Amino acid sequence: MxxxxxxxxxxxxxxxxxxxxxxxxxxxxxxxxxxxxxxxxxxxxxxxxxxxxxxxxxxxxxxxxxxxxxxxxxxxxxxxxxxxxxxxxxxxxxxxxxxxxxxxxxxxxxxxxxxxxxxxxxxxxxxxxxxxxxxxxxxxxxxxxxxxxxxxxxxxxxxxxxxxxxxxxxxxxxxxxxxxxxxxxxxxxxxxxxxxxxxxxxxxxxxxxxxxxxxxxxxxxxxxxxxxxxxxxxxxxxxxxxxxxxxxxxxxxxxxAKDSLHVSSERIALIKRERERLAAALIDLPGVVKVYPSDANFLLVRTRQAQAFAETARQANILVRLFPSDPALANCVRITVGRPRDNDRLLRAVAGVESIDEP
Ligand SMILES: Cc1ncc(COP(=O)(O)O)c(C=O)c1O
CATH class of the missing domain: 3.40.640.10 (Type I PLP-dependent aspartate aminotransferase-like (Major domain))
Known part of the structure; x- marks a missing residue:
């Protein structure tokens, strides 16, 4: 060539x-x-x-x-x-x-x-x-x-x-x-x-x-x-x-512009801190099996019941992403890291998701 x-x-x-x-x-x-x-x-x-x-x-x-x-x-x-x-x-x-x-x-x-x-x-x-x-x-x-x-x-x-x-x-x-x-x-x-x-x-x-x-x-x-x-x-x-x-x-x-980039970099730093906080809190929940390490502004979470997890979040007016057509991501949920108060609200909502073992 x-x-x-x-x-x-x-x-x-x-x-x-x-x-x-x-x-x-x-x-x-x-x-x-x-x-x-x-x-x-x-x-x-x-x-x-x-x-x-x-x-x-x-x-x-x-x-x-x-x-x-x-x-x-x-x-x-x-x-x-x-x-x-x-x-x-x-x-x-x-x-x-x-x-x-x-x-x-x-x-x-x-x-x-x-x-x-x-x-x-x-x-x-x-x-x-x-x-x-x-x-x-x-x-x-x-x-x-x-x-x-x-x-x-x-x-x-x-x-x-x-x-x-x-x-x-x-x-x-x-x-x-x-x-x-x-x-x-x-x-x-x-x-x-x-x-x-x-x-x-x-x-x-x-x-x-x-x-x-x-x-x-x-x-x-x-x-x-x-x-x-x-x-x-x-x-x-x-x-x-x-x-x-x-x-x-x-x-x-x-x-x-410089000032705007400064605001963005502070927000990126906050998202990274929130990502670690959210990951640590999620892994302690009974319905969560694994939180994958992330270098992005989201977390992939393997749950026991992804549908139940997403529906519970939805009841709190929060959308998360499911992957129903991908067997490699069965029971996985992708959660974008939000503002601290959004993340708190999600954690409060899904804390109640039962640990349901698969049939
Ligand atoms: C990995 C990856 N590449 C590219 C894109 C496209 O982003 P955009 O077209 O908004 O730049 C996305 C959007 O989610 C993405 O996740």
């Missing part, structure tokens, strides 16, 4: 990119069939009567500074969900190529692969109880035509991070054969290091980040795909222009 892009869909590499109209903010815009007036309700800085820039350049610069990568190494996406989608669309030919996933994991990899017609090749996490990454299984599964391997670390919904040596072993084994996508949606809640050093080491590594969790902007839909410049440029051509909305650009720029 001479370039990582040899793994990409060849017909897309030949696709002529869309030529966007000139984007010069100080000119009168009679080139884009927009309205010349703002709505009275439009309080945005830029004006919502005007299309956003074809790519959010200012945001890309701010995010690149934030993550410590070059601007040409970062693609802004609508949530990291869109990054997953564009990767699969860019690299997997329908009916021909596949993606490796390590279940139980984030279900959107499976969904986007299915939408693209890419085969889903499963390399389940180890059965021994902490859901460890099985490197040999991943490499074997990739041998069946995978173009992408998704490694979610910290993993949703199990909560743990994969050891860096295991991730590196996958990268070494599959160099030149598949793109390794490390989804770090929850990285800010982990104590362990991140995978950015792997971006420097390998040309076939992609790292995904999101502002949905750590800076409280799930509603603004902002993610970042970090990759070698040729991968970013190629995927930028697969994404349609003008998709990143002006209100989101303005909100995310505000979220990346």
């Amino acid at each position: 001479s370039s990582v892009l040899d793994l990409a869909r060849p017909e897309l590499r030949r696709l002529r990119p869309y030529a966007a109209g000139a984007w010069e903010p100080d000119c009168i815009r009679l080139n884009a069939n927009e309205s010349p007036w703002r709505l009275p309700a439009d309080k945005s800085e830029r004006g919502l009567n005007i299309y956003p820039p074809p790519r959010p350049f200012a945001l890309r610069a701010a995010l690149a500074r934030h993550y410590g990568v070059g601007e040409d190494e970062l693609l802004v996406t609508r949530g990291s969900s869109e990054a997953i989608d564009v990767l699969i669309r860019g690299f997997c030919r329908s009916g021909v190529d596949g993606v490796v996933i390590c279940p139980p994991t984030f279900d959107m990899y499976r969904l986007y692969a299915g939408i693209q017609g890419a085969e889903v090749l499963a390399a389940p996490l180890g059965e021994s109880d902490d859901f460890e990454l099985d490197v040999d299984r991943v490499v074997a599964a990739a041998g069946h035509g995978a173009k992408i391997v998704f490694l979610c670390s910290p993993n949703n919904p199990t909560g743990g991070s994969f050891p860096k040596p295991s991730i590196e072993a996958v990268c070494d084994a599959l160099a030149g054969r598949a793109l390794i996508v490390i989804d770090e949606a929850y990285h800010e809640f982990a104590d362990a290091g991140h995978s950015l050093s792997l971006l420097r080491k390998y040309e076939h590594v992609v790292v995904l980040r999101t502002l949905s969790k750590c800076v409280a902007l799930a509603g603004a839909r902002c993610g970042a795909l970090l990759a070698p410049p040729e991968v970013v440029e190629f995927l930028g051509g697969v994404l349609p222009p003008y998709t990143f909305p002006t209100p989101s650009i303005e909100l995310v720029l505000a979220a990346l």
